[in-house]
Amino acid sequence: MPPLQVDAALSLLRQSGHPAPVGTPGSPEWVQGLIDALCQLSSRDALTGLANRRHFEIVLGREIDRVARAGEPALLLIVDIDHFKQVNDQHGHNAGDEVLKAVSQALLECVRPMDTVARIGGEEFGIVLPNCPPVFGPTVAGRVRSCVERRRVTIGLSQQIGVTISLGGAFAPQWVRSSVRLWLERADLQLYNAKAAGRNRAVFEPAAVSMVSAEEKGLLFNISEFGVSAVDPETGSGS
């Protein structure tokens, strides 16, 4: 077997502050350590240290399987920093990076160890909360929101700024085989609604409603409004 080419891998680990693998270089234990470290590295976001999008999607997929199998509730929150472009424009990109790191830290601190927090885009984050019942959703999202809002980020020598976040939430469909993409889409839509409603808030997907109001019934049965006498007065009146 030709010698392993590991220089690039080792320098990647050094650059990211990862300890070198233990054991004799080239031994199975050492190679395994190297592989594990690279896997670690490829699942983290370089700036914030949070899970990256790749890892996040794996976690989401696993959670969907679990929810479909066990029927436990699970919540997905998509988080976006409000007016992040203004931070960059007014204070520079270094300040922007500091804000991203501070928000990441705040997010990590206000969720449970079992929850996964990831940076999934520029200033967009995702949080998967396994076993989170729907009634707790708004409480959790409110806690995350105020946690970030209270946080002060020091930029430059002494300047302190604060940011707010908007959150969109969607619960995984219990017992149902769904897809990661669809779950992300649903939470993303609620994030959009939170932004549209004025930011610095959490919006959740509405629960299924099968109630039909009197107003809806009124319009439903008013088929003559259509200019076609579609409902026989005999049968149309009885219900």
Place this chain on the structure above:
Amino acid sequence: MNVPTHDTRAPQSRRARITAVTSGKGGVGKTFVSANLAAALARRGERVLVLDADLGLANLDVVLNLSPKITLHDVFTGKHVLEDAILPVAGGFSVLLAGSGMVEYSRLTPEVRDQLLATIEAVTPRFDRVLLDTGAGISDVVLYTLSLAHDVLVVTTPEPTALTDAYATIKVLATTQGRHSLLLAVNQSLHRGEGRSIANQLQLVIDRFVNPGLDAPIKLDFVGEVPTDPNVRTAVQKRQLLLELYPGTPAAAALLAIAGRIAL
């Protein structure tokens, strides 16, 4: 509340297209439509399987006058293999009957969910079309079954109670399964064009009360009406397919036309 969401990756090549038939209200002729639609699709050359997904109160066997020895119940309890429960019937299609003793399956438990999923996955490579005849109502079993289908055909009659329940079903599917399109058929229409008017009116109510809350509006795809026809009653009483017993009648022609609209 459970929020079933259909898997948009579901369609796969060389696997059956799964069409679920549902209604909200019972007694609108859902099973009658499923069975005759299956026969109509079979005549168009499709290999069709009708799966009686009304696990609690199955009655496809009644509509088709079958007394099956082996049913889904036997498959679920491990007494027989799936192949033995697939039954070819006179209309040129096959059926998978729920059978009696399935009351314990009328609640969605992990076992029921897995069994249903496994059954559907096992049959889709062998057919062009799987029709899922769901039970009435919008229980979690029904919603789960619907979530497994590529298309959902909502069957209603012009009666206000049936319309209300069809509308409630559409509303739940729109908000929880992210569907953008639903098929609609109107059974027992009293005059030509009534089905279309009902579809238009349902769409109007949806546009006003449901669509504003959705990212993508839901659109009803009206596939046809089956006129009130005394021959239907006779066929149901004789427990035979309308398409076999009275092939030339208006209702039979209407079912063939609907099959034409949804054919692969």
